[in-house]
Amino acid sequence: LCIDLMFVNKIPFFVSISRNIKFVTASVLSNCKEASLVKSLTDIYGIYHKRGFRIQNILGNSEFECTRGTVASILNSELNICGEDEHVPDIERCIRTVKERTRCTYTVAPFDYFPPKMITEMVFLNIFWLNAFPNKLGVSQTLSPRTIITGLGIDYTKHCRVEYGQYVQTHEKHDNSMATCTVGALALRPTGNLQGGHYYFYSLMTGLRLHRTHWTELPMPAEVKDHVHALARRANANRRLTFTN
Numbered sequence: 001l002c003i004d005l006m007f008v009n010k011i012p013f014f015v016s017i018s019r020n021i022k023f024v025t026a027s028v029l030s031n032c033k034e035a036s037l038v039k040s041l042t043d044i045y046g047i048y049h050k051r052g053f054r055i056q057n058i059l060g061n062s063e064f065e066c067t068r069g070t071v072a073s074i075l076n077s078e079l080n081i082c083g084e085d086e087h088v089p090d091i092e093r094c095i096r097t098v099k100e101r102t103r104c105t106y107t108v109a110p111f112d113y114f115p116p117k118m119i120t121e122m123v124f125l126n127i128f129w130l131n132a133f134p135n136k137l138g139v140s141q142t143l144s145p146r147t148i149i150t151g152l153g154i155d156y157t158k159h160c161r162v163e164y165g166q167y168v169q170t171h172e173k174h175d176n177s178m179a180t181c182t183v184g185a186l187a188l189r190p191t192g193n194l195q196g197g198h199y200y201f202y203s204l205m206t207g208l209r210l211h212r213t214h215w216t217e218l219p220m221p222a223e224v225k226d227h228v229h230a231l232a233r234r235a236n237a238n239r240r241l242t243f244t245n
Contacts, residue, residue: 001016001017001018001019001044001048001055001057001058001059001077002016002017002018002019002058002059002060002088002090002091002094003015003016003041003058003059003060003064003088003091004016004060004061004088004091004092004095005029005032005063005245006026006095006098006099006243006245007243007244007245008102008119008120008123008241008242008243009116009119009237009238009241009242010238010242010244011028011116011119011120012028012029012031012032013026013027013028013029013120013123014026014027014028014029014036014037014040015091015094015095015098016044016091017090017091017094018048018145019059019090020138020139021053021138021139021145021148021149022135022137022138022145023131023145023146023148023149024094024098024127024130024131024145025044025047025127026098026123026124026127027040027043028120032063034066034067037064037066037067038067038070041058041067041070041071041075042070042074042075045074045075045077047149047150048149051148051149051150051151053149054076054077055075055077056077056078057077057078057079057080058071058075058077058078058079058080059080059082059088059090059091060079060080060081060082060088060091061081061082061086061087061088062081062082062084064079064081065079065081067079097130098123098126098127098130099243101126101129101130102122102123102126102241103241105122105125105126105164106122106241108164108165109122109164109165110165110220110225111165111225111228111229112229112239113229113232113237113238113239113240114228114232114237115202115207115228115231115232115234115235115237116235116237117202117207117208117209118186118188118202118228119237119241121188121189121200121202121209122164122188124189125164125188125189128146128189128190128192130145131144131145131146131149132144132146132154132159146192152192152193152194155196157196158190158195158196158197159190159192159196160190161190161197161199162187162199162215162217163187164187164188164189165186165187166186166187166217166220167184167185167186167217167218167219167220167221167224168184168185168186168187168201168215168216168217168218169182169183169184169185169215169216169218170182170183170185170201170203170210170212170214170215171212171214171215171216182216183203183204183205183210184203184204184205184224185201185202185203185204185210185212185215186201186202186204186224186228187199187200187201188200188201188202188209191211197213198211198212198213199211199212199215201215204224204227204228204231207231207235
């Protein structure tokens with residue numbers, strides 16, 4: 001397993017890729033301290049362990065030295081730290097691919113800058129589709145990394161129903177009261193669950209992520225773009241997409 005940290009608009013991501021299966025994972029870190037790194041490693045270990053895989057070696061740079069004890073005692077793996085001027089090529093190439101795809105999504109979306117929650121979901125969206133297709137350098141030319149690790153496949157009619165940034169009105173639970181029946185939101189990504197048809201949305205009312213099954217796609221009103229920019233300013237978000245190491 002190859003691991004590294006990636007920063008997108010100052011948001012830290014813990015990124016990993018398995019050298020042979022080519023399954024990519026990413027999680028947002030609250031900080032870069034030992035406890036956060038160990039939690040991410042433990043979560044990744046659980047994903048592989050559930051399907052019967054054992055992580056023998058974990059490859060990273062010196063910032064992961066603090067996790068050596070946990071890797072040896074709990075994960076029963078060997079941590080290999082590269083030298084000061086060295087890099088782990090698998091994870092460096094993976095992060096570069098994620099950056100390129102994220103830039104494409106950022107450019108196509110109809111907004112000038114985004115709230116942090118939309119940036120994180122943009123990264124998760126591109127990793128979701130990276131795992132959805134067989135990797136040319138992977139162990140299988142017919143099974144995708146996602147299918148090998150999770151046992152789940154992709155269905156166009158279920159997972160490609162709405163594009164990132166599409167304006168929708170999500171259908172909310174309601175009764176006979178005067179409470180609103182729909183909420184204006186922006187499509188983020190499919191959840192990828194077994195039954196499909198479930199998507200994550202960014203609520204324009206609360207700025208939180210919604211998980212909904214039913215929605216109605218509509219043309220985007222002009223004030224939606226201004227409202228998204230206002231939410232980005234409120235969160236002190238960057239006006240452009242910035243990647244750092």
